[in-house]
Amino acid sequence: MAGRPDHHSVEVVSRAQLRKKSQITLPQDVRDALHLSEGDEVEFTVHADGEVTVRGMTVIPTEQRWFWAEDWQAGEREASEEIAAGDTTAYDSAEEFLGHLDELDAST
Numbered sequence: 001m002a003g004r005p006d007h008h009s010v011e012v013v014s015r016a017q018l019r020k021k022s023q024i025t026l027p028q029d030v031r032d033a034l035h036l037s038e039g040d041e042v043e044f045t046v047h048a049d050g051e052v053t054v055r056g057m058t059v060i061p062t063e064q065r066w067f068w069a070e071d072w073q074a075g076e077r078e079a080s081e082e083i084a085a086g087d088t089t090a091y092d093s094a095e096e097f098l099g100h101l102d103e104l105d106a107s108t
Helices: 028-033 062-068 070-084 094-106
Strands: 041-046 052-057
Touching: 062 070
Parallel strands: none
Antiparallel strands: 041 052
16 A cells, blocks of 8 residues: 555564553654654554554644645745755845845846
C-alpha cells in the first residue's frame, strides 16, 4: 500500500506495557524516531488489516498556522532555493529597499 512502511525495512522493534487507565510510555528509541518532545501529540491510525501506524505530531499555535499553509510553504521553498542559488539583492538603506518594492509593484 502506498505511504505505508515496508515491513522488511524495520530496524527497531520496541515494546511497552499497558498500564492503568490504558497508559503506555513510549520507549526512548520510538520517541527519538518520531522526533517527539514533551507536549507533542501522537496520532494512531488503525488500518483495515489491524496494523496500527504511529506518527508524532507537533501542536502549532493557531496564530502561527498561516505559516504552515501549503501556499506559504511553497513561497518559503522558493525563497530558500533563490537564496541557495545566490539570487539575492542587498540594499544600503530601508528607503532603497522600499523604493525597489514600489518599482516592482508598479511593473505588475
